[in-house]
Amino acid sequence: MDYLHAAVQAVYRDSTTSDSTISGAGSSDTSDRLSGTFYKEDSFDDAYPDPKNVTVNTSGAKGGSGGGGGDSTGSTPTMATPYLSTKTWPALPVATDSGDEGSGGAGSFPDQEYVRLLDATLLFYEAQRSGHLPPDQRVKWRNDSALLDGKDAGIDLTGGYYDAGDYLNHHLDQMVRWRTDWLIKAHPNNNTLYVQVGVSEVDNSYWGPDTGIPTPRPSFFVSNLKPGTDVMADAAAAFASCSVLYREKFKDMEYAGVLQSHAEALFSVAETALPQQTYQTVIPAASCCYASTGYLDELAWGAAWMYRMTKDPAYAAKTNHYISECSKLEHGSILLPITWDDKTGLVYILDPRNCRGSPMAGPR
16 A cells, blocks of 8 residues: 555645745655655644745755755745655555455545545645635644635636646636635636636745735636637536535535526537637646646547536537537547546547447447
């Protein structure tokens, strides 16, 4: 189960950068800040230190567990000390084959290591919340933040999640609803979808807490008049999948219906607004972080979720059509690895029966 230990460590390594705006978990300054695995029995404040108590070195000298070496560029702030290396937390128990209930072994259900991993994942998302925070927020040093998002466009875009270790805002009941409520705000009418708040040039140069997020934080949208085919279809899939969740698991038919109406409206615009194009075509500011390489996979992904939500055979036909079109692209019948930018493989997982006409599908 070593990969689970590594996964939990990665979650908390990423989360420790959430308020110091270190750009990316893979940076050299974050690679050795976690010397063990934190879980529920440990002190929460030790795992999520208040950033006001962290010393930031802006001289350009590299920080790290060895306190070593000089990088004299002076252009990029780095943490002066690895502020999580002072305590070694106990590792998660290694799974055994004993099968004892609650031991984390092969016979226990649910496996406690997965339970702790899920808890750590949900906790990370709590730390990334934007807007007015709820009273039950477990990350106590996080504050209400970015409360003017959307003001430049005359719309309330507060809430949602920050996208990484910075404060860009892109795109379990409470955890899901926190995001879907924001998506509803971001889709104020059938033809408009707000897709980003903030710009990387301003945001990525800030290394401070959420009480001093720099401005300006402009709001960017796509619409039927300036389409972003990919992001509209992707948002439709998000609405549709959450509609299924609320209808089938949470039994909240009213909220499921609201989400379905947003999904149907967005997918219709994604299919009909011309020209069909990637969203960075009309929003160059999006190119910095999440530029899209195409939109056919999002159309297939959206259609598959629309079919899952409605059982309308028309969406099944659309799924097959868009998957077949994907096979005509440069990579042909080669199914690329699943990433945020290529969801083709996910369509085969979600709706394999409606991908049979595609050369990618292979023998059955």
